[in-house]
Amino acid sequence: MPTQLGQLPPARRFQALGTSFYCATPTTPMANANVVAWNAPLAATLGLSAQKEQVHLADYLVGNQTPQDTTPIASVYAGHQFGINAGQLGDGRAVITAELTDPQQRVWEVQLKGAGPTPYSRRGDGRAVLRSTIREYLCCEAMHGLGIPTTRALGIGGSPQSIWRETRETAAVLTRLAPTFVRFGHFEHQYYRNNIEALQQLADWTLQYHYPECQAAAQPYLAMFAQIIEKTAHTIAQWQAVGFCHGVMNSDNMSILGLTLDYGPFGFLDGFNPGHICNHSDDTGRYAYQQQPQIGLWNLHCLGQALLPLIAKTDLLAALSQxxxxxxxxxxxxxxQKLGLTLWHEEDWTLVTDLFELLQGAQTDWTYFWRTLSHWMAQQNDAPLHDLILDRTGFAAWLTRYRTRLALDPQSNLARSRAMLNCNPKFILRNHLAEIAIRQAEDQGDMSEIERLRACLAQPFDEQIENEHYAHLPPDWASTLSVSCSS
Structure with a gap:
């Protein structure tokens, strides 16, 4: 029998840490709650009722009711924002309401984002707007479809209540899940307050629930840190491969599990530009696409600094050097995988670098190029590829080198093409697609496009002929779209 959302128990794991890590925080009611979106496939996977009509679902999604009438909790953390230590931060508009154990015995924290102010709101209203909530809901599920570690989105609750941002907008609340929402900043908070006992308690808790395999190591904290480094490196590598730009990689937005966390001014590359900045608030380009790998390392140094009371500095630096x-x-x-190669050779970096220069010179659409290359592999028709590159002579020379490289791999072109189509997506969450769903929801009160787009993005590698329009290149008006930290 599927579980109803309102039947879930409180977040016992996180609560066990004690009140130096969180505050009990009642949600703020919203009048006339409605269900904007309900991720039925995810609900079913989690052992929850997939029915959108379950009792009081809208009230649970906005926080008017909490599972078993328990009081939610908001956690406290610190962080470096745009390179500056921002001091105490915390869940300013997010509260953990419950804990869910799915049929595979995986434990998830259930969090509401936008359910009202918390003790950490820093004069904010604790609300989220419908626009940003739709974007995060869709991108969580798009990233999951791409196989990239991410928080998950279960549903959106809405209300006619309006709130002020740059202009007056409609309020909404996102229900999202993760095995934990603990960030680098949780460790930073305890370190900078010199709460060494609490810092060690958090490290022990993290080992127990999220890195149990490290407990038997000679240096468990170091082993855990090494795994966090590796997970972070792998996730950012996946971001770069699909052209995902996070937009605000502050250390308080970095997950200790390597999850993609806190979708705000994110964006996927359209035309390839390594210096692309998706957040118009990022005046210096600190979080530009090409900067993301090094910013990941910078943030890991912040976490390493916070772990100094538990791990020797030389060991921390040795781990970071990896x-x-x-x-x-x-x-x-x-x-x-994107190139359809069996093995990676060191000289392949030169082949890739030269390709990137050709793509940049033409501002070639990143996703469209790789998908076209995947089909070219089976058809060997050069014309569609040449149409994507301005420097035709340079690209013809590159294609000759690529064919020579492919000849070193004992694999048929058809098999290679199939493998490439399974790693070069046809569908990504382009800004204009999210914007269409948002405008339809805001202007017409029609939420149906959200679900259609989510379902498409859940299968980004499939052809989906019925959804072909979602794979089209961005229209001209998309170039005027702008997102910031308020998005």
Whole structure:
């Protein structure tokens, strides 16, 4: 029998840490709650009722009711924002309401984002707007479809209640899940307050529930840190491979599990530009696409600093020195698959670098190019590829080198093409697709496009002929779209 959302128990694991890590935080009611979106496939996977009509679902999604009438909790953390230590931060508009154990015995924290102010709101209203909530809901599920570690989105609750951002907008609340929402910043908070006992308690808790295999190591905290480094490197390598730009990689937005966390001013590359900045609030380009790998390392240094009371500095630095090689290995593996190669050779970096220069020179659409290359592999028709590159002579020379490289791999073109189509997506969450769903929801009160788009993005490698329009290149008006930290 599927479980109803309202029947879930409180977040016992996180609550066991004690009140130096969180505050009990009642949600703020919203009048006339409605269900904007309900991720029925995810609900079914989790052992929850997939029915959108379950009792009081809208009230649970906005926080008017909490599972078993328990009081939610908001956690406290610190963080470096745009390179500056911002001091105490915390869940300013998010609260953990419950804990869910799925049929595979995996434990998930259930969190509401936008359910009202918390003690950490820093004069904010604790609300989220419908626009940003739809974007995060869709991108969580798009990233999961791409096989990239991410928080998950279960549903959106809405209300006619309006709130003020740059203009007056409609409020909404996102229900999202993760094995834990603990961030680098949780460790930073305890370190900078010199709460060494609490810091060790958090490290022990993390070992127990999320890195149990490290407990038997000679240095468990170091072993855990090494795994966090590796997970972070692998996730960012996957971001780079699909052209995903997070937009605000502050250390408080970095997950200790390597999850993609806190979708705000994110974006996927359209035309390939390594310096692309998806967040118009990022004046210096700190979080540009090409900067993401090094910012990941920078944030890991922040976490390492916080772990100094538990791990010797020399050991921390030795672990951090492995990041670059781990990232390069993970990125090379992504590129190997995208290019349809059996093995990666060191000289393949030159082949890839030259390709990137050709793509950049033409501002070639990143996703469209790789998908076209995947089909070219089986058809060997050069014309569609040449149409994507301005420097035709340079690209013809590159294609000759690529064919020579492919000849070193004992694999048929058809098999290679099939493998490439399974790693080069046809569908990504382009900004204009999200914007269409948002405008339809805001202007017409029609939420149906959200579900259609989510279902498509859940299968990004399939052809989906009925959804062909979602794979089209962006229209001209999409170039005027802008997202910021308020998005």
């Amino acid at each position: 990041y670059q090689a781990q990232f390069e290995t993970a990125f090379a593996e992504q590129l190997r």
